Amino acid sequence: MDKALSRPAVVSRVSDLIGHTPLLEVCRTDTGSRLLLKLEQFNPTGTAKIRMARQMVLDAEERGLLRPGGRIVESTSGNTGLGLAVIAAERGYTFTAVVDHHAAADKLRGMKALGTELVYVAEDGDEELATAAREEFAEKLAAESDNAYFTEQHNNPANGDGYRPVAHELDAALDGRIDILIGAVGTGGGLFGTGGELRKTVPGVRIVGVEPKGSIAFGPPAHDYYQSGTGTPEGATIGAMVDYDLLDEGAKVGDVEAFATARVLARRIGLLIGGSAGGVVYEALTRMSSLPPGTTMVALVNDGGEKYMDTVFNDDWMNARHLIDPAVEREIDELLTKLRGN
Numbered sequence: 185m186d187k188a189l190s191r192p193a194v195v196s197r198v199s200d201l202i203g204h205t206p207l208l209e210v211c212r213t214d215t216g217s218r219l220l221l222k223l224e225q226f227n228p229t230g231t232a233k234i235r236m237a238r239q240m241v242l243d244a245e246e247r248g249l250l251r252p253g254g255r256i257v258e259s260t261s262g263n264t265g266l267g268l269a270v271i272a273a274e275r276g277y278t279f280t281a282v283v284d285h286h287a288a289a290d291k292l293r294g295m296k297a298l299g300t301e302l303v304y305v306a307e308d309g310d311e312e313l314a315t316a317a318r319e320e321f322a323e324k325l326a327a328e329s330d331n332a333y334f335t336e337q338h339n340n341p342a343n344g345d346g347y348r349p350v351a352h353e354l355d356a357a358l359d360g361r362i363d364i365l366i367g368a369v370g371t372g373g374g375l376f377g378t379g380g381e382l383r384k385t386v387p388g389v390r391i392v393g394v395e396p397k398g399s400i401a402f403g404p405p406a407h408d409y410y411q412s413g414t415g416t417p418e419g420a421t422i423g424a425m426v427d428y429d430l431l432d433e434g435a436k437v438g439d440v441e442a443f444a445t446a447r448v449l450a451r452r453i454g455l456l457i458g459g460s461a462g463g464v465v466y467e468a469l470t471r472m473s474s475l476p477p478g479t480t481m482v483a484l485v486n487d488g489g490e491k492y493m494d495t496v497f498n499d500d501w502m503n504a505r506h507l508i509d510p511a512v513e514r515e516i517d518e519l520l521t522k523l524r525g526n
């Protein structure tokens with residue numbers, strides 16, 4: 185494995201800026217255990233997902249499934265779409281994103297700005313998550329078009345492969361000293377792509393998945409949730425990248441706790457993270473006090489908070505959906521104080 189991971193001082197494509205994202209130590213306990221956040225919002229488009237978007241396109245080209253001038257089709261909650269939009273622009277493809285209004289408005293606006301054709305499967309004003317309908321529509325659209333390729337992120341091994349470099353970056357930065365990897369599980373590409381590769385050099389690393397309460401990958405009950413881009417809603421197929429053999433533990437975090445964590449972190453340490461990352465960090469923080477001394481836990485932060493100003497960081501939106509609980513925010517604030525010692 186290349187320990188001297190670095191990027192040239194000058195690059196010529198936006199996609200050359202993918203990766204080499206920083207690690208931020210959020211807390212170190214008096215027993216020497218620490219929580220590090222892998223800040224994937226430092227990638228172009230502000231999310232980890234451009235890593236897999238590039239990999240899916242390169243893989244399709246290599247296998248002759250996407251020819252010059254072709255059209256990429258994907259069902260997306262937005263972050264995969266932003267990544268595909270950049271890669272399509274760079275490589276001369278058109279990109280059609282099949283979306284619903286559950287997606288963050290800024291992700292939809294971002295894709296549009298990058299030249300994406302947006303196709304909605306739900307009525308305007310309908311906030312329902314429409315994952316299954318989106319996927320069905322995207323598949324049909326690609327099948328009916330000439331030289332079109334449905335990247336099918338939930339079922340495409342290139343999704344997981346796109347995250348192998350995350351494992352290399354972590355291994356190089358921490359010199360293999362990583363005990364727990366914790367991350368959100370949607371398609372499963374991010375956590376299991378990283379975790380599977382990391383296990384090759386750090387065989388003892390524990391892999392902990394986090395999904396929203398209401399999501400079904402770690403069991404019932406199913407119900408609606410507001411965390412965007414993550415989880416598997418009822419009616420959708422659990423992603424092929426969700427590798428239960430690699431998983432040591434699957435945890436569920438509610439919207440209230442996930443969003444409260446994102447909001448408290450912003451105020452306390454000046455870091456904006458997205459709602460799904462809020463869930464991951466909540467789960468990580470609650471585990472800190474019971475870890476063996478000297479444990480290093482790395483939490484994968486899928487995206488930054490900037491795309492959620494209309495939702496997670498908007499009190500009116502949050503109150504209208506009964507998602508603010510001051511007692512939960514206080515509890516997280518106190519936990520941070522205890523773990524950080526300030």
Ligand SMILES: Cc1ncc(COP(=O)(O)O)c(C=O)c1O
Pocket residue numbers: 233261263264368369370371372373374375412413414415458460461486487
């Ligand atoms: C904000 C956000 N969090 C979490 C995830 C889940 O990542 P993965 O699909 O790699 O499991 C995604 C994926 O789209 C996402 O956009």
